[in-house]
Amino acid sequence: MTASRAVAVLACLAVVSPAGAQILPSEPIAFADGRITIGGDVSASFGSRDPGFFDFTDYDHSAFRLFRLDVAAAANVGDHVRVLGEIRTENFGQVRLYALYVRVRPWTTKSVDVNIGRVPPTFGAFSRRTYPSDNPLIGYPLAYQYLTTLRPDSVPGDAAELLSKRSSGWLVRYRYGNQNIDKGVPLVSAFRWDTGVQVHTGSGAIQATGAVTAGTIANPLFHDDNSGRQYVGRVEVRPIAGMVAGFSGARGPFVSAVAARSIFGDGHDREFTQTAWGADLEYSRAYYILRYEGIVSDWRMPIVRAPELTLPLRSVSTMIEGKYKIIPGVYVAARFDYLGFSDVTATAAQGPLPWDAPVTRVELGGGVSVQRNLVLKLSAQRNTRDGGRLRPKETLVAGQVVFWF
Amino acid sequence: MRSHFILIALALLLTAAPEPASPQSRHGTIRGRVELRKLASAPERRPGVGDPGTPPPRDFPDLRRSVVYLDSAPRGAFETSEGGHAVMDQRNETFVPHVLAISTGMTVDFPNSDTFYHNVFSLSKTQRFDLGRYAAGRSRSIRFDRPGIVRVFCEIHSHMNAFILVFGHPFYALTDTEGRYRIENVPAGVYNVVAWNEGTASDHRSVTVPAGGTAELDFTLR
Numbered sequence: 001m002t003a004s005r006a007v008a009v010l011a012c013l014a015v016v017s018p019a020g021a022q023i024l025p026s027e028p029i030a031f032a033d034g035r036i037t038i039g040g041d042v043s044a045s046f047g048s049r050d051p052g053f054f055d056f057t058d059y060d061h062s063a064f065r066l067f068r069l070d071v072a073a074a075a076n077v078g079d080h081v082r083v084l085g086e087i088r089t090e091n092f093g094q095v096r097l098y099a100l101y102v103r104v105r106p107w108t109t110k111s112v113d114v115n116i117g118r119v120p121p122t123f124g125a126f127s128r129r130t131y132p133s134d135n136p137l138i139g140y141p142l143a144y145q146y147l148t149t150l151r152p153d154s155v156p157g158d159a160a161e162l163l164s165k166r167s168s169g170w171l172v173r174y175r176y177g178n179q180n181i182d183k184g185v186p187l188v189s190a191f192r193w194d195t196g197v198q199v200h201t202g203s204g205a206i207q208a209t210g211a212v213t214a215g216t217i218a219n220p221l222f223h224d225d226n227s228g229r230q231y232v233g234r235v236e237v238r239p240i241a242g243m244v245a246g247f248s249g250a251r252g253p254f255v256s257a258v259a260a261r262s263i264f265g266d267g268h269d270r271e272f273t274q275t276a277w278g279a280d281l282e283y284s285r286a287y288y289i290l291r292y293e294g295i296v297s298d299w300r301m302p303i304v305r306a307p308e309l310t311l312p313l314r315s316v317s318t319m320i321e322g323k324y325k326i327i328p329g330v331y332v333a334a335r336f337d338y339l340g341f342s343d344v345t346a347t348a349a350q351g352p353l354p355w356d357a358p359v360t361r362v363e364l365g366g367g368v369s370v371q372r373n374l375v376l377k378l379s380a381q382r383n384t385r386d387g388g389r390l391r392p393k394e395t396l397v398a399g400q401v402v403f404w405f
Numbered sequence: 406m407r408s409h410f411i412l413i414a415l416a417l418l419l420t421a422a423p424e425p426a427s428p429q430s431r432h433g434t435i436r437g438r439v440e441l442r443k444l445a446s447a448p449e450r451r452p453g454v455g456d457p458g459t460p461p462p463r464d465f466p467d468l469r470r471s472v473v474y475l476d477s478a479p480r481g482a483f484e485t486s487e488g489g490h491a492v493m494d495q496r497n498e499t500f501v502p503h504v505l506a507i508s509t510g511m512t513v514d515f516p517n518s519d520t521f522y523h524n525v526f527s528l529s530k531t532q533r534f535d536l537g538r539y540a541a542g543r544s545r546s547i548r549f550d551r552p553g554i555v556r557v558f559c560e561i562h563s564h565m566n567a568f569i570l571v572f573g574h575p576f577y578a579l580t581d582t583e584g585r586y587r588i589e590n591v592p593a594g595v596y597n598v599v600a601w602n603e604g605t606a607s608d609h610r611s612v613t614v615p616a617g618g619t620a621e622l623d624f625t626l627r
Contacts, residue, residue: 027448027564028450028451028452028564030446034446037449038452039452072452072454074453074454084453084454085454086452086454099454099455113458115457119457120457121455128455128456129455130455201458203458203461207458209457241541242522284522284538285537285538286537286538287537325535325537327535328533328535329526329528329535369528371528372528372558373563
């Protein structure tokens with residue numbers, strides 16, 4: 001998609017805006033007596049170069065230099081059925097179908113929904129607020145964005161090969177499986193949704209969501225790449241006003257059938273799994289919001305030869321975030337983030353080392369609302385990487401414009 | 406020379422003095438009806454593609470109410486500041502009423518009648534405020550000291566919005582659901598009257614208010 005096409009999309013949105021006096025819509029666009037609604041999020045970030053690849057979401061895209069356009073739509077088809085979808089483009093590239101699913105509500109009086117298709121994330125708290133309008137800062141939490149050196153379709157033969165790739169998750173390949181160089185996966189992908197069936201129930205104090213999907217939380221898929229399914233669930237509790245506590249779990253085959261076959265032959269692709277647990281807590285009151293989220297992810301990868309991988313390959317993330325409104329329309333925010341990895345040993349002389357380089361991130365920033373749905377953000381981010389081949393420390397600064405309707 | 410000064414001083418006093426208290430017979434009433442050819446549509450929820458479940462049902466605001474007011478008020482009318490309280494409730498994810506008309510100096514209370522948080526705020530030039538997040542059964546208040554239109558939102562529920570029209574005089578009225586209005590105790594004279602409704606162009610009309618009588622004035626908003 002070219003820049004002119006993106007401008008054309010925005011121009012179309014402006015023309016169909018119900019608020020004729022405004023250049024761009026301030027509310028969702030509704031058709032057919034409100035049965036069809038269209039909303040959107042547009043953001044443009046520009047900041048420092050990132051030679052350490054701390055904020056890259058793949059080889060081409062850094063969260064600090066990104067134009068992103070999301071257009072979402074919902075259509076009510078009677079009392080029981082709703083169709084929801086979303087398309088997204090980044091840096092005027094290909095327009096991708098981010099979400100498309102049918103929501104069936106079997107009983108109108110009971111709070112039970114069944115989603116079928118490319119469904120919303122079940123695992124974690126941040127996964128539902130990845131939109132720039134929901135994110136108080138410009139960067140993402142490490143667990144949802146930082147690319148580890150693991151790939152589902154390319155597998156290291158031993159611990160030495162895995163350790164040699166530390167910090168190069170933005171572009172990595174191994175001896176077994178797909179030989180094309182490509183990006184690794186984060187603990188939980190914030191950039192793709194999985195495909196399957198999801199059931200959600202509850203409202204108010206307790207809510208629960210469960211899903212069976214094709215991919216894993218690190219590698220959501222449209223077409224399954226192995227013969228197993230992921231089972232993922234989340235329970236959310238609201239014990240007092242302003243507090244939300246969530247607990248998530250997920251387990252599914254991670255390594256693709258092609259990669260598993262290249263090592264062990266057919267029939268083993270379900271054995272190499274990603275298992276993850278998450279806990280999150282949010283408390284808000286008056287002018288502040290505090291959030292915590294911790295995730296533990298275990299990967300069981302194929303053991304091919306010595307020096308063997310020490311399984312599971314564990315990764316632990318901890319994130320604390322705060323936002324405080326200082327005057328109407330102006331806020332400050334901060335996030336502390338740590339991503340650690342379990343040890344593996346390649347040689348006795350080298351000793352045990354984390355299988356990927358641990359990363360610490362501190363981001364400070366704030367935002368000013370020019371109008372309700374137009375926000376200017378500024379962020380400064382300090383990243384520290386303990387080991388690996390790439391630059392170990394980096395300070396990045398970026399500004400972002402966010403518009404939503 | 407001295408007599409000139411006295412005459413000038415008397416003239417200035419007469420110009421600046423507030424209008425003396427008028428007998429009821431020197432006041433009149435403006436009444437009529439506002440017809441809405443086009444009714445603004447209530448804001449919809451954002452599609453909510455990322456939410457795994459259907460949001461709970463909500464109320465829709467009453468968009469039929471218009472506000473009729475004198476664009477220019479009689480001399481002296483601006484010097485009164487009424488004080489007092491008005492209420493804009495938050496109920497089933499809707500501000501009730503959707504439109505509030507008040508005088509400068511009045512305080513609006515925003516109780517939260519829902520079981521979850523709301524966060525009332527406005528970035529309007531007339532009054533910029535943010536009442537923060539507060540729970541069910543709690544209320545926050547804000548005093549309005551400048552005339553103008555204040556658009557109110559909830560930070561948590563983006564489909565919630567409302568209007569507060571703040572006047573520096575008491576000559577305004579909110580229409581009923583049939584569009585009828587009545588502005589009383591207007592000093593006799595010629596006025597420019599405005600009818601306002603969300604999402605439509607305001608209509609300005611001139612009217613002569615007779616002493617002790619009633620002027621009929623209907624509007625059609627498109």
